Amino acid sequence: MKEGYYLIGEVSKITGISKDTLHFYNKIGLLTPDFTDQTNQYRYYSRWNLWQLDIITTCRKLSVPLEKVKQILNFHDNAKITQLLMDYRNEALRLSAYYQQVAEDILWYDQENRRISSDLNLADVQLKWLDEETVITGIIKRDVSSYHANMQEAAKYELQYAGSIQRKYGYLIDPEEMAQDRICKYREYLKIADCKYEHVNPDNLYLLPSGYYAVCIVRIVKDTADLQPLIQWMKDNGYTTDEVYAEELGLQLFDYIDDYYCEIKAHLIKNT
Template identity: 55%
Template structure:
């Protein structure tokens, strides 16, 4: 019997598969020992069982699910096995692309966080020309104070079948409050870095106007800000604000923090 059959301890030592795992494979019907002693119920594995375990180990190293492994073991048809493996290859390639995207997104988030940590107030105002830019905006079903909930409604609708981890948040600021050195956000938007909005419902899109902007970076503290630097610059250079936007510097999952930086963008009109 020893020449033809192997006890479970021997099989475990030879294959590197634990006894518990071998018992589990038997329990789920993945492999059945060719001989079970009727008196003591000891399991004995044949050379065929050893081949089966070799196939199972190979499949598990390929991360093939147990259900698919069971199909492969039971088929005993190499052509069918190859067909099953090719089907799994397609799934593996899809998962590979997915996890590559996940890894890239995590790297992007890390870089965004490093950018935030290095951020500081910019005491200089710069004139920058921006082309018209499309963004995703929140609906206006609620009060202006619910700007974030209004945007989340849209995001939940639009991102159900897509995965947009990389994004930038911005806000429409009340111009009158801005001149009173107060911050009032009344609408929120999100920008996708790749600029591809082909899958987004047009009613959820808005085009930020192109033109010359006065730009500077300032900290937001407890939803208050000191705009005096840029307000004084506007007065000194005989400009007025046609529109005021604030875009968060970097992307952070914990949005509701007490201290963060925004790039303030003022669409300029000569007085």
């Protein structure tokens, strides 16, 4: 065999690329040995093949897909190759941002749910000023117990376009039922992080008003909770409430309807 041609074992030794990988590249038409000896059907790789392998290895280190590597090998034009790699760079930046968001979402999910397993002071009531917030809520067009289906229908497109899983579910609850420690939900809302709600019907947007709130954490079991500390705090401080919201802690990815924690936020009205 003339100088400058190499059997597959020699190429594997020279380049460090396994024979299985070289066979695979040949099978998919990415890299075909330049010469076949007709007397014994041995296939030989040329110096040009070694140069091609160097290009392939470089592209694979950049995670360039094999189909694009094929294009690069066929171009024989460095300007075209540069443009293709720049296009791939833009895709790599998009994927990088996507996976960065995935990593942040997983961290957020972990931090949110750590709150549930942490020591929660269920008797602590705090006075807080909260800015107004716009949320997605369903229009009651079925029966009252269908509040979740109504909200899901209202939010479905926004959830499809949302770039993050970070969100909060909450409920409007009946203030009059609180005296009997009952959590009576009549409407559900959803807050999605960093969304402008461009894919939501304006009729499904609801404004949580700014103002002072009495805020506490409660454990809700079968739609009942100990709300007496909150009620007593409002009596002691001369407040009543016109709207009460129960916002779930964490984002649970399983059915936990009968036992979960919420942050109760009672919008305050000063007694006259």
